[in-house]
Amino acid sequence: MILLPYIVVDFQAITPPNNSAYNMWWVLEETFQFNEVDFPDAFGNIPPPFSILQIYGPGEVKLFTKTGDRGDQYDLKEVFPRDIEESFLTKHIFTTFQYSVFDEYYNYLQDLEVLVENSGSLFDTPLGRAIGNFSAIEDTDSVPLGYFSAVLTDTTRIAVYPSQLSFTIPNKCEFIEGKPPSEYDLQCRDCENVASSTKVRPNFWKQL
Amino acid sequence: MRSFIAAILIVAGFCVVAQTKYQVLGTVTDEQGEPVIGAGVLLEEIGIGTITDLKGKFILSAPKRNYSLIIQYLGMKEYRNSIYLNRDQNFNIEMISTSQELQAVVKTARADDYRITAIPGVEKLTFKDLENVPQLMGEMDVINSILLLPGVSSTGEGSSGFNVRGGKVDQNLITLNGGEIFNSSHLLGFFSIFNSDVVKEFTLYKGHIPANLGGRLSSALDIRTREGSYEDVKSSLTVGTVTSKFTFEAPIIKDKLSILTAGRFAYPNWLIKRVRDFDVKNSEAGFNDQNVIIGYRMNDRNRVNLSLYRSYDRFRFSDDFQFEWGHKNASLSVQNALKDNLFHEFEANLVDYENEQYDVPGDFAVQNGMNFLSIKDNWYYEGEKHAVNAGIEFKNYTQKPERLVSGSQSGFESLDVDKDEAYVLSGYINDDIKLGKLTLSAGLRYNFYAQTGRDQVYVYENEAPKRMTNIVDTINVASGNVSEYSNLEPRIGLNYLITKNISIKASYNQAYQYIHLISNTTSATPIDLWQVSTFHIEPQIASNYSFGVSFTGNKRKWQNSFDVFYRDIDNIYDYKDFASLLLNNHLETELINGKGRSYGFEVLLEKQKGAWTGWFAYTLSKTEYLIEGEFPEETINEGRWYPANYDQRHNLTISLSRNLGKKAFFAFNSVFNTGRPFTGVESSYNVNGAVVPLFSDRNKYRIPNYIRFDVSLGFKSVVKTVDDKLNFSIYNLFNRTNAYSVYYRKPSNVAIIPFSYQLSVLGRAFPSMTYTINF
Numbered sequence: 001m002i003l004l005p006y007i008v009v010d011f012q013a014i015t016p017p018n019n020s021a022y023n024m025w026w027v028l029e030e031t032f033q034f035n036e037v038d039f040p041d042a043f044g045n046i047p048p049p050f051s052i053l054q055i056y057g058p059g060e061v062k063l064f065t066k067t068g069d070r071g072d073q074y075d076l077k078e079v080f081p082r083d084i085e086e087s088f089l090t091k092h093i094f095t096t097f098q099y100s101v102f103d104e105y106y107n108y109l110q111d112l113e114v115l116v117e118n119s120g121s122l123f124d125t126p127l128g129r130a131i132g133n134f135s136a137i138e139d140t141d142s143v144p145l146g147y148f149s150a151v152l153t154d155t156t157r158i159a160v161y162p163s164q165l166s167f168t169i170p171n172k173c174e175f176i177e178g179k180p181p182s183e184y185d186l187q188c189r190d191c192e193n194v195a196s197s198t199k200v201r202p203n204f205w206k207q208l
Numbered sequence: 209m210r211s212f213i214a215a216i217l218i219v220a221g222f223c224v225v226a227q228t229k230y231q232v233l234g235t236v237t238d239e240q241g242e243p244v245i246g247a248g249v250l251l252e253e254i255g256i257g258t259i260t261d262l263k264g265k266f267i268l269s270a271p272k273r274n275y276s277l278i279i280q281y282l283g284m285k286e287y288r289n290s291i292y293l294n295r296d297q298n299f300n301i302e303m304i305s306t307s308q309e310l311q312a313v314v315k316t317a318r319a320d321d322y323r324i325t326a327i328p329g330v331e332k333l334t335f336k337d338l339e340n341v342p343q344l345m346g347e348m349d350v351i352n353s354i355l356l357l358p359g360v361s362s363t364g365e366g367s368s369g370f371n372v373r374g375g376k377v378d379q380n381l382i383t384l385n386g387g388e389i390f391n392s393s394h395l396l397g398f399f400s401i402f403n404s405d406v407v408k409e410f411t412l413y414k415g416h417i418p419a420n421l422g423g424r425l426s427s428a429l430d431i432r433t434r435e436g437s438y439e440d441v442k443s444s445l446t447v448g449t450v451t452s453k454f455t456f457e458a459p460i461i462k463d464k465l466s467i468l469t470a471g472r473f474a475y476p477n478w479l480i481k482r483v484r485d486f487d488v489k490n491s492e493a494g495f496n497d498q499n500v501i502i503g504y505r506m507n508d509r510n511r512v513n514l515s516l517y518r519s520y521d522r523f524r525f526s527d528d529f530q531f532e533w534g535h536k537n538a539s540l541s542v543q544n545a546l547k548d549n550l551f552h553e554f555e556a557n558l559v560d561y562e563n564e565q566y567d568v569p570g571d572f573a574v575q576n577g578m579n580f581l582s583i584k585d586n587w588y589y590e591g592e593k594h595a596v597n598a599g600i601e602f603k604n605y606t607q608k609p610e611r612l613v614s615g616s617q618s619g620f621e622s623l624d625v626d627k628d629e630a631y632v633l634s635g636y637i638n639d640d641i642k643l644g645k646l647t648l649s650a651g652l653r654y655n656f657y658a659q660t661g662r663d664q665v666y667v668y669e670n671e672a673p674k675r676m677t678n679i680v681d682t683i684n685v686a687s688g689n690v691s692e693y694s695n696l697e698p699r700i701g702l703n704y705l706i707t708k709n710i711s712i713k714a715s716y717n718q719a720y721q722y723i724h725l726i727s728n729t730t731s732a733t734p735i736d737l738w739q740v741s742t743f744h745i746e747p748q749i750a751s752n753y754s755f756g757v758s759f760t761g762n763k764r765k766w767q768n769s770f771d772v773f774y775r776d777i778d779n780i781y782d783y784k785d786f787a788s789l790l791l792n793n794h795l796e797t798e799l800i801n802g803k804g805r806s807y808g809f810e811v812l813l814e815k816q817k818g819a820w821t822g823w824f825a826y827t828l829s830k831t832e833y834l835i836e837g838e839f840p841e842e843t844i845n846e847g848r849w850y851p852a853n854y855d856q857r858h859n860l861t862i863s864l865s866r867n868l869g870k871k872a873f874f875a876f877n878s879v880f881n882t883g884r885p886f887t888g889v890e891s892s893y894n895v896n897g898a899v900v901p902l903f904s905d906r907n908k909y910r911i912p913n914y915i916r917f918d919v920s921l922g923f924k925s926v927v928k929t930v931d932d933k934l935n936f937s938i939y940n941l942f943n944r945t946n947a948y949s950v951y952y953r954k955p956s957n958v959a960i961i962p963f964s965y966q967l968s969v970l971g972r973a974f975p976s977m978t979y980t981i982n983f
Binding site for chain 2: 021027055060103107110112114115125127129130131146
């Protein structure tokens with residue numbers, strides 16, 4: 001068995017001290033930099049870093065609901081486990097969005113959760129369509145997708161620095177003398193090949 | 209004045225002649241003492257005849273004189289006796305079996321005009337009728353046989369049960385000696401759980417269901433086992449490539465007490481391991497079943513029968529999932545012939561059914577099951593014009609708790625979810641009336657249904673969909689029944705002989721069904737859950753109509769019938785999108801009810817004499833649901849009619865056989881079924897980075913059509929000195945990969961649209977061989 005290093009994002013939710021239902025939807029966004037291979041040139045140019053900003057865990061919908069008198073404080077462990085790899089060679093920012101949502105929207109999100117996570121096994125729920133709250137005015141036969149709702153948002157950002165890690169991460173994009181360029185990964189040669197990459201650094205990058 | 213007196217004397221003379229008729233009564237049995245049903249009985253001199261009834265009994269009336277009493281039955285030596293009828297006479301006749309010479313002339317054990325004279329939609333079969341039908345894996349089978357009849361279909365290899373005239377699998381009442389069977393399938397539907405060596409006869413009622421049978425909407429399949437020999441020790445052994453079986457029967461006290469034991473087991477794994485597909489190769493399957501039947505004849509008029517049955521199945525699909533299921537049945541029957549035309553029968557049945565689905569990667573199992581008890585007291589009177597059947601029946605259904613059993617790797621806690629209990633008390637009367645050319649079968653059944661447990665009823669918020677989050681109160685029922693329903697089920701079937709070769713038939717019945725099969729998948733599987741009706745889950749109600757015409761020729765070479773049928777259903781249940789059906793004690797939040805209808809046309813052309821015999825059966829049908837609730841989540845397909853999961857537009861079966869001399873036969877089957885509907889993924893959309901599949905309207909698409917050819921070659925008396933049979937068969941001769949379902953699956957934690965897969969459970973030609981020897 002090979003144990004790979006990973007970090008986790010835990011949540012602690014404190015709900016109002018009453019028995020009312022409380023529904024939450026958590027979304028995790030991650031931002032990191034990606035550096036191309038610094039091939040030597042006559043002018044000593046260093047390739048500019050690319051920023052990657054992406055939703056983490058797009059195959060999942062993370063929901064939480066509190067019903068009845070289950071208490072007011074909840075510690076939820078390992079909500080988002082994340083393998084540690086090259087993206088942690090520089091500062092890596094996790095942004096958590098906690099949305100407090102109404103019951104109806106929560107039900108809709110539950111349907112999305114089933115649709116996204118269903119693996120097709122016999123134990124899985126029979127699938128169907130997630131019914132939103134839009135309706136078509138003109139083409140009444142069409143079924144618009146999506147849900148319109150007001151939500152209460154709580155945003156938290158956490159940065160993980162390479163110095164906080166107790167091990168060294170190999171850099172596959174590091175220049176190696178004599179290694180032909182064609183043997184580097186496509187992403188290492190051109191960051192445009194990395195999904196969600198941009199040369200524009202987000203505003204919050206320097207705040208942490 | 210003289211002429212007036214003469215006239216009076218002549219009339220009086222006729223009256224005297226009419227009053228001198230005497231009755232010839234009798235019971236016809238075979239060498240094992242089992243009643244011979246449908247045997248032809250004839251008083252040769254005056255050409256008056258009849259056939260024996262379910263008890264092997266017959267009754268004829270004739271004037272005083274000498275007669276030749278002749279009795280004929282397929283495979284039996286003709287019985288002939290000279291009698292002088294000067295008083296009512298009673299005969300007990302034992303018929304002796306012959307070799308197969310007769311089969312070249314008449315293939316069926318049934319009367320050669322039974323379709324003309326029978327009430328519509330009744331198929332009574334013995335295994336004599338099926339001897340030459342190609343056998344899957346060499347095994348003669350009840351369910352596989354009736355699937356060749358018009359109006360009967362299944363959703364393909366791998367599905368449990370069968371569908372009759374557009375009915376759901378759970379709408380068939382299947383009874384073994386009166387005890388309900390909750391899953392009739394072995395090996396995911398390739399075999400039925402009924403061992404042909406112990407089955408005496410089986411009757412499928414797909415149109416007119418008599419009043420003594422009730423509790424399901426679309427059909428009744430009544431299976432009866434035989435008793436062991438009261439005279440000789442007998443045994444048989446069948447060895448095949450996939451299954452083997454044995455029977456042993458013997459008198460414990462000669463002519464008084466007999467025992468019959470039988471066992472069957474399957475070992476398909478050595479074949480499964482030879483399949484190239486990794487998942488199939490990594491799968492395992494097997495089943496076994498055992499019967500013990502003890503018969504006791506107190507005297508000629510009273511007998512007791514105790515039948516014990518156990519079955520077990522296991523199917524593991526790769527490292528994915530495993531099913532296990534099985535029945536334990538105990539049936540006690542006491543039969544009394546109180547008079548020659550009055551019979552009494554008491555039946556008691558205990559059934560223990562359980563199943564388990566095991567999630568291999570998750571290391572947890574979900575179990576459910578049913579305990580069933582029935583007691584029936586039945587009276588039968590057979591007169592010249594009336595055959596009256598009346599009685600009372602009590603059935604008790606106790607759902608076992610649904611249980612989550614966690615393994616050491618599962619991370620779950622084990623859990624029990626309490627389920628419900630209910631009983632049905634029924635009274636019924638049915639009269640088969642002969643009025644010249646018209647035969648009428650009229651019946652009435654009254655049911656009182658009571659849910660006795662769980663004693664909790666959830667109360668849901670008004671004007672809101674039924675959801676767990678909308679439960680506003682829980683009522684605890686301290687005493688009395690939790691919910692009750694009482695219903696009356698009228699039924700009538702008639703047959704009118706236009707000529708002796710042409711009849712028209714019609715039937716109507718209303719039926720109530722108090723238990724429902726809840727499936728987590730789009731087709732019935734062995735691990736579905738039986739749910740009794742509750743306060744929120746109401747009984748299903750159906751009105752069945754059928755009309756048909758049957759005709760034959762003077763030589764009875766062919767028997768043909770055309771039937772149309774229509775079924776109207778209230779309270780049909782389908783699941784909501786995203787229903788959570790496992791480990792749920794408030795299933796009403798996951799189910800929605802609506803209307804259903806199925807209608808169609810059946811053709812049966814049966815050639816029963818000549819070198820080639822067999823039939824052509826075709827059904828054109830449509831089965832649809834309409835589910836339109838108050839709320840969008842309780843509505844399917846925007847409230848439009850949509851096809852049921854098992855809807856098949858065309859079913860065509862051709863089954864032919866031909867004797868090759870006296871000791872061999874060749875048989876051939878071909879089956880075509882329209883693919884059943886499924887709900888497909890049409891596109892996808894993105895929500896916060898998650899790719900969400902967009903499903904079509906429910907059951908908008910269909911899996912590919914099902915096409916299959918089978919051939920069979922059989923030999924009798926292979927070794928001259930012994931009674932034996934050898935059978936070769938190839939199931940799915942042309943190696944067609946028939947689809948069982950289409951499903952979607954995606955790797956976890958990856959944002960992609962799920963891949964579609966076509967699941968074929970067999971998907972290849974399956975040759976088999978069996979050898980049977982009787983001692």
